[in-house]
Amino acid sequence: NAGVTQTPKFQVLKTGQSMTLQCAQDMNHEYMSWYRQDPGMGLRLIHYSVGAGITDQGEVPNGYNVSRSTTEDFPLRLLSAAPSQTSVYFCASRFILGQADTYGYTFGSGTRLTVV
């Protein structure tokens, strides 16, 4: 299993450009999510999905779109990049631990995005 794979690892965008951050998992996890990580802010939830065809907003959804057409893929789209979106982005999928209602997350290695 490759786990959670994110591409690209690094990206520089100009203000106003659009792009898609890719996320794929091969563990057949239903629940996937996107976070952004900024210094001193921890990780903040952008969007999440509980299964194919279902997405919902997290804590900081503005400026981002997601879709979930398959269980494996959960891309994050920046429609018109702004310098405030400079951050490290992590995709994660959720797995169930042995005990019922106990779960954890597997994170990708991140995409470092700079918007100039």
Next chain:
Amino acid sequence: QQQVKQSPQSLIVQKGGISIINCAYENTAFDYFPWYQQFPGKGPALLIAIRPDVSEKKEGRFTISFNKSAKQFSLHIMDSQPGDSATYFCAPNDMRFGAGTRLTVKP
């Protein structure tokens, strides 16, 4: 609304010492209390988690203690090692992450 407050922001411990990181939360509906460990350049990884039906859980050198009445839970790292140097996050219900604690264990 700040729902999760983590302390300290940074911590320096000598090898073999005990590292203690605290997490205070506001939402009494939280029912799952994990800690994540993150090394530089990597995504966070689940370290240990607890449900509120127990007050303590131990896995190797890592222990979570939970105080429901105070709405706090803590991570204790016994016999801290240089390899434990990382940033630690609490994340009640995995929806709100604390700001993180950067732990440095000096040899």
